[in-house]
Amino acid sequence: MAMPRHLLRLFAASALTVLAFASLSACSDGHDKKPVERPAPQTAAGDLLTVTTADIDDIKRLSATLTTRDIGEAVARIPGVLMTLNVREGDTVSKGQVIGVVKDQRLNFEASAYTATALQAEADYKRIKTLYDKGIYAKARLEQAESAWKAAQAQRAAAGELAGQGVIRAPATGVVVKADVPAGAVVMAGQSVATVTAGPRVVRLQLPEPQARALSVGQIVELEANGLTASGTLSQIYPAVDKGQVIADVTPAGLDQVLVGERVITSLSLGKRRGIQVPAGYVATRYGLDYVRLVAPDRTFSEIPVQTAPLSAGQVEILSGLKDGDRLAPYGAVK
Template identity: 35%
Template sequence: MASRLDDIFEYPYIRNYENASEHDGSGGRSGQRPVEGVGEPASVVDRMSVDRRRTVGRRAGGIARAARLHRLAAPGAAAQGRAGGGAARRPIHLLFHRQRPGAGSVDHAVPGVLPAGGEEIEQGKMIMREWMTLGLVAAATLATTVARADNFTVQARPVADEKAVFATVESVSVVPARGRIGGTIIQLGVREGDPVKRGQSIAVIADEKLTLQLKALDAQIDALQAQSNQAQTDFTRIEGLVERGTLPRVKLDEARTALNVAENGLRARTAERAVIQQQSTEGQVLAPADGRVLTKLVAVGSVVLPGDPVATIAQQDFKLRLRVPERHAKFLKAGDKVRVDGDELGGRAVKSGVIDLVYPQIEDGRVIADANVDNAGEYFVGDRLRVWVSGGQRRALVVPARYLTTRFGIDYVRLQSAKGAISVPVQRGRESPSTEIPDGIEILSGVRAGDVLVQP
C-alpha cells in the first residue's frame, strides 16, 4: 500500500484533527475515506487549529467525515464513548496524501486518507534530527572559520635594513618677484608663508612722474586733435575752390600735407600715452610661480628701482635633501625608496618617496641626495625630518600591531597552543610597514617562525 501511494501521490501531509465530527458538513472531497482495520497512532506530528480547519472551505466536511469514520472503525471506540458519557473526544491522527495533478480521482485509485502510523512519525523525527545536526555542524564550521581568520602565522620576511637619517625640506626652486618699474611701494598684500598663485598681484609700485606725464600727454593729444580737425576743414574748403578754378592746385597739395602732419602727430602722442599707461600697469608686482612667500624684502613706502626684488617665492613642489653618512653611500642610488613617518609630516599615515638624485660630492663626511615624496602635505621650508633609507636587506619576524597588547610596560602576544591561547611576553622592535602588513611591527624575541598568534 505504501509503495502504491508513493507512486501515485505527492507531498505527504500529517494532520491532527480534534473533534472532527463537529466540523462535518456537506461538500467534502469524495473518496477521502480511512482504511478500516488500521489502529490510531499514538504521537502527534502536526496540528491544525480549529480556525484553520474552518478556512479550508466547503471541502472540510469530507475531512470531518473521514475522521468520524476512522473513529467508529477503531476497536473499542463505541465503548469508550459510552463510558465517558458520549462527551469524550480523542485526537484523530490522519495521514493525508495530496493527489498528483492529472492522476485522476482518488475514488478510482486508492484511499486518500490513512492513519499516520509509527513508521511515518519516526521518519519525520529522523529528518528533524538530521536538520538540527546539520545546523550545529554549520555553526561550528562558521565559528572555526572566523577563528582561523583571526589567527596569524609568524613567518620570517625579508625587510629593508633601514637607517635613520635627517633630511631638510627644500624647495625645488626659489624665484624672486621683481618690480618692472621704479617707484614707491604703495601696496603690499602678502606676508611670509602666504600661498600665492602664478600671476597673482602681491604688491603695487606707483610713480608720480608717470601720472604727470599722462596729464601732459592728454593735453597734447587734445591740441593735436584740434589741429587735425582744422586741417581737415581747410583741406575740404580748398578742394572745392580748386575744382571751381579759383585757387591753383598747389594750394590743395599744401592743405593735404598739413592734414597728414596733424593726423600723424595725433597718433604719435596717443601711442606715447599708451606706453606711459602700460608702465603704470606694470607697477603691479606679480607672483612668478605657484608657491609660498618665503621672504618679504620691502615695506609700504619703500622706493625701488626697475628690477629690484620685492619678495621671494618658493615653488610648491618640495623635496627632501638627505645627508647620508658616507659608510652608507654604497647602498644609496637613484630610484631607491625612502620612508617618512606619519608623525614627521603631521599625520598618521606613513609616506614613501623615491631618491631622485645622488650628488657625487661628499661634504663633511656625508653624501647628499634629493628625494621626492608625493602628497607629503604642507611643512616649512628648511624643516628637519627623520627619514629611513635602505641599507640592504635582512630577514625578520613581522606581525601586525593589532596582535600586540601592552600591560605594565611589557608587550604580550596571544600564542595558540595545545591547551589553548596563552600570553607570551615579546620584545618589540621598530615599525616595519609593508604592502602585506601595513601596521607591521618587528618582533625581536619571544616568538619564532611557525607560531600561530590569536588576536586578543
C-alpha cells in the same frame, strides 16, 4: 759599662717568648679564615646568534629642506616707492591677484606730458583736416599732421603702460612664505617683494656626485622632521651638477604639519656593502659604550665592548669587536 750576664739571659728569653706567641697567633688566624667562594659562571639561554658577514644596505643620513615643487617671486617691474603690500607670511593668494602697488611720480609726470601732447596733436589734425576739406591745405600737410597725431597716441599709450606696471600681482596660486619689504620702502626694478610657493610639497636634498649615482627614481626614503617620522618616494633627480652636488626631490607621504623651509633628516640607501649586522636586542649600552655577550663553546658568556652604527628596522651594524663564527646571546636570556 757591660750589661750583666743574668740580664742578657733574661732579655733573650723574653724575645723568644714574643716570637713564639706571634707564630702561634699567625697559625691560629690561618686556620680560622674561611676560603672565598667564587660565584658559579652564568650560562647563556635563549636563541643564540651566529655572527656572519653579509650584504647590508649602505644607509646615509642627510639633511634636506621641505619646500615646494615651484617657487614664484612677486617682483617690482618699475623702480619707485612701495605704496601698499596687501599680504603677509602664511596668506593664500591666487594667480594674478594684486598684492602691492609701486608708484614713481616721474613716470606719472611723463604719462601726463604725453597725454597732453597727444591731445594737442589730435586737435591739430582735426583743424588741418577741416582746412584740407576746404581746399586750403595740401594733402601732404594733412598726412604730416595725421602721422604726428598717431605718434603722440603711441607715446601716450607706452607711458601709461609703463606707469601701470607699478601694480604687483601674485605669480602663482599658493601660500606666501616671505613678504619682508615694508610699505613705504624704495624698491628697484626686478626686486622681489614676496615669495609664493606653488605646486606639491617636496623634500629637496643635495648629495655628492659619486653618491648620487646610486640613486634611482622610485626608491623609498625615510624622513624625520620636528619629532615626526614618515616615508617618501624619490620622485626626481635633477640632471645637472652644481659645485659637485646633485639635487634630488623626495615626495613625502605625510609631514603635513611641517612648515615650508624646515629641515628634514633623510635616510636613504646608496647601495650594498659587506658588513655584520645584529638585532638591537643583542647589544647593550652602558655609560656610552656598547657591549655584546660572547658565548663560549660551554655556553658560558663574557661581555665584550664593540663599536656599532645604527641601521633601519631595529638592526645594528657591528663595526669592530666581532668576527664570523662568533656566537652571541641576547640580553635578558640568562640562567
